[in-house]
Structure formats: structure tokens, C-alpha cells
Amino acid sequence: MDIATTTEPKSDQQNFDDYQSAPKTVTVSEVKKGSAEQPVEIHLVEFPGRPFKPSKSMRRVLVAAWGGEASNYPGRILRLYGDPTVKFGGQTVGGIRISHMSHLTEPVTVHLTVTRGKRAPFTVQPIATPQDATAWLTEATTLEELQKAWGMVQRAGLGAIAELANLKDSRKAELQ
Structure with missing residues (x-):
């Protein structure tokens, strides 16, 4: 509880x-x-x-x-x-x-x-907007860059936005 x-x-x-x-x-x-x-x-x-x-x-x-x-x-x-x-x-x-x-x-x-x-x-x-965060995630070309981009998203306070989390996961699958 x-x-x-x-x-x-x-x-x-x-x-x-x-x-x-x-x-x-x-x-x-x-x-x-x-x-x-x-x-x-x-x-x-x-x-x-x-x-x-x-x-x-x-x-x-x-x-x-x-x-x-x-x-x-x-x-x-x-x-x-x-x-x-x-x-x-x-x-x-x-x-x-x-x-x-x-x-x-x-x-x-x-x-x-x-x-x-x-x-x-x-x-x-x-403060970064969801549009900024989308750009950071889509511009990542390696898993390391994606990890850094996701860190930026979280530091910007946008990590709880479901669309961004889904984008991160799909980008991760693409880059693996």
C-alpha cells in the first residue's frame, strides 16, 4: 500500500x-x-x-x-x-x-x-519539448547514441510520455 x-x-x-x-x-x-x-x-x-x-x-x-x-x-x-x-x-x-x-x-x-x-x-x-525528444531519439544511429538520447529525454522530465517510451523501444529494436 x-x-x-x-x-x-x-x-x-x-x-x-x-x-x-x-x-x-x-x-x-x-x-x-x-x-x-x-x-x-x-x-x-x-x-x-x-x-x-x-x-x-x-x-x-x-x-x-x-x-x-x-x-x-x-x-x-x-x-x-x-x-x-x-x-x-x-x-x-x-x-x-x-x-x-x-x-x-x-x-x-x-x-x-x-x-x-x-x-x-x-x-x-x-525546457525540451516532446518534439525535441522525438528528434533526439530518431536521430540516434547507434544503441549508445539512443541510450544517451533517452537519458536526455529523462533529464528533460519527458520520460513518462508513453509515445516517447514507445519510440525509444522501436528505435532500439531497429538498431539491434
């Missing part, structure tokens, strides 16, 4: 607790208008019914990296992590941050407000 599932928060959205143990790579399925307090809901393929509601700082990162038109976001990939140092109302409460984003050719740095009157740089890194 896996008791880890019993520790999951019961909520209608992604929470800091969901990301304390490890970052998660997620795919945007749609973006909807939220409430006045949380104006953006980013719905995720991996967590139906539990959207990521980014803070104002993370919305600024999204706009700097992907632009303001949210209709372009579906299909794009984020790596989210729990940052225990996030403050709200002067209290350290923890929050969800973005560490990597697809559709970037280079890291993006945004200067975000840390405290009133103080800003600090926040950088997000590019």
Missing part, C-alpha cells in the same frame, strides 16, 4: 504542498479567467480539475517569456517547483514557482519584486 497518496491535499487547485517533494513537468491544456484574487487559471493535462493559479510574479514571468496572449499557451510545457521562501502578507508561506519553460531559445530573466522597493532577478531556463 502506498500511503503517499493519503498525504495529498484535497483542493481544487495546485498547492505548494504538491511540489514540496519534487518539481513536476506539466503541459498547459488551457488558460481561463479566474477570480479577482486569482485572475488566471492555467489548466494542466496532468492534473485535470486542479489548475495552477500563478502568483503575480509568476504571471510576469509568463508574460516576459511567452507573451501576454494566453491563447498561445496550450501545449506548452512548464516545470513547477515548491519554493518554501515565498512570502505573502509578510509571512513565509511557500509557493509554486516556474523553473523551466518550453518555447524558449535561451534563459529568460525577469526582475521581480522581493519586498517593497526591492527587486531581484528571477531566471527561467528553456
Whole structure:
């Protein structure tokens, strides 16, 4: 019996607790208008019914990296992590941050407000997309190259995608 599932928060959205143990790579399925307090809901393929509601700082990162038109976001990939140092109302409460984003050719740095009157740089890194991973696997011409390509797929957080695992297995059979 896996008791880890019993520790999951019961909520209608992604929470800091969901990301304390490890970052998660997620795919945007749609973006909807939220409430006045949380104006953006980013719905995720991996967590139906539990959207990521980014803070104002993370919305600024999204706009700097992907632009303001949210209709372009579906299909794009984020790596989210729990940052225990996030403050709200002067209290350290923890929050969800973005560490990597697809559709970037280079890291993006945004200067975000840390405290009133103080800003600090926040950088997000590019993340590989399933299309990148497909190219790595199909371009491998030896079993050693395929093994390296699969390692890259896993490090990119895409190893759980069934289509990529199937492609790896078929390429392995071809190369043997």
C-alpha cells in the first residue's frame, strides 16, 4: 500500500504542498479567467480539475517569456517547483514557482519584486519539448547514441510520455 497518496491535499487547485517533494513537468491544456484574487487559471493535462493559479510574479514571468496572449499557451510545457521562501502578507508561506519553460531559445530573466522597493532577478531556463525528444531519439544511429538520447529525454522530465517510451523501444529494436 502506498500511503503517499493519503498525504495529498484535497483542493481544487495546485498547492505548494504538491511540489514540496519534487518539481513536476506539466503541459498547459488551457488558460481561463479566474477570480479577482486569482485572475488566471492555467489548466494542466496532468492534473485535470486542479489548475495552477500563478502568483503575480509568476504571471510576469509568463508574460516576459511567452507573451501576454494566453491563447498561445496550450501545449506548452512548464516545470513547477515548491519554493518554501515565498512570502505573502509578510509571512513565509511557500509557493509554486516556474523553473523551466518550453518555447524558449535561451534563459529568460525577469526582475521581480522581493519586498517593497526591492527587486531581484528571477531566471527561467528553456525546457525540451516532446518534439525535441522525438528528434533526439530518431536521430540516434547507434544503441549508445539512443541510450544517451533517452537519458536526455529523462533529464528533460519527458520520460513518462508513453509515445516517447514507445519510440525509444522501436528505435532500439531497429538498431539491434
